[in-house]
Amino acid sequence: MxxxxxxxxxxxxxxxxxxxxxxxxxxxxxxxxxxxxxxxxxxxxxxxxxxxxxxxxxxxxxxxxxxGMEPMERPHLPDGATDQELEAFVWQQLRTCFDPEIPVDIVELGLVYGCKITTLIDGQKMAQVRMTLTAPGCGMGEVIAEDARHKILGAEQINRVNVELVFDPPWSREMMSDEARLALNMF
Missing domain, CATH: 2.30.30 (SH3 type barrels.)
Known part of the structure; x- marks a missing residue:
């Protein structure tokens, strides 16, 4: 545990x-x-x-x-990680992000539409995440985005994170995984 x-x-x-x-x-x-x-x-x-x-x-x-508890190890990747490994890392970190009001991670909720690793002109790596919220007026957007940024920047190879909140297509309950629906009794 x-x-x-x-x-x-x-x-x-x-x-x-x-x-x-x-x-x-x-x-x-x-x-x-x-x-x-x-x-x-x-x-x-x-x-x-x-x-x-x-x-x-x-x-x-x-x-x-x-x-006064044992801290969790900050997530990291070995030197020389490929863009595919960086992208997998980003998805892994997004699975540790939760809306403070909902006990299901944002990936299982269907809030994350995509992730891409980009190499900038100066050689730095940027993670670009497209995500939405359960409703356009959801007040948790900024905290979820900041939580994602902090966790993704745990990989030293990622220098920047751009979390873009989009509302097209609009989120619907059908975007949730079966596990999320089960956890929230939404079957």
Whole structure:
């Protein structure tokens, strides 16, 4: 069992050091101070959603030491990874991204339309991700996009990430995998 899955909703966790978090739903990086206490809201994939002073934040698994727990290893690829390996890595990281309100990853929800690795003129690698939201007015778009960016940049070979939110074609329940429908009782 990973440290993430051992966290239960409602757990009160004191911060043993300052930690970077992503504000929900704005997607902006912020710092939460040492000696403050947060409450676990959801712990899925490689992130923990917490409540702090009435606001929600997303904390990456590699920062679990801020809770006094063993941190998860930051994802990485060996030197010389091919574009195909980089693309597979991106898809793997996207499967660890969750809407803070839905316990199914964004790939299984059918929110990710595509991923492409591009070599820029200066030789740097950029991951381009096209995705949508369950509804155009969904307030979680920025936090999901920022979570994806952070996780994808775990590969040192990827220098930039462009997450493009699109609404054509519009998302529908039929885009979900069978596993997602089963998890959400939507059969």
């Amino acid at each position: 990973s440290a993430i899955t051992s966290l239960q909703k409602g757990h009160q966790l004191p911060l043993q050091r300052s930690v970077e978090a992503i504000s929900i739903p704005f997607g902006k990086p912020v710092w939460l101070d040492e000696d403050e206490t947060v409450q676990v809201m959801q712990a899925l994939g490689t992130s923990v959603s917490v409540l702090f002073k009435g606001n929600m934040y997303l904390i990456e698994g590699f920062n679990l030491d801020a809770f």
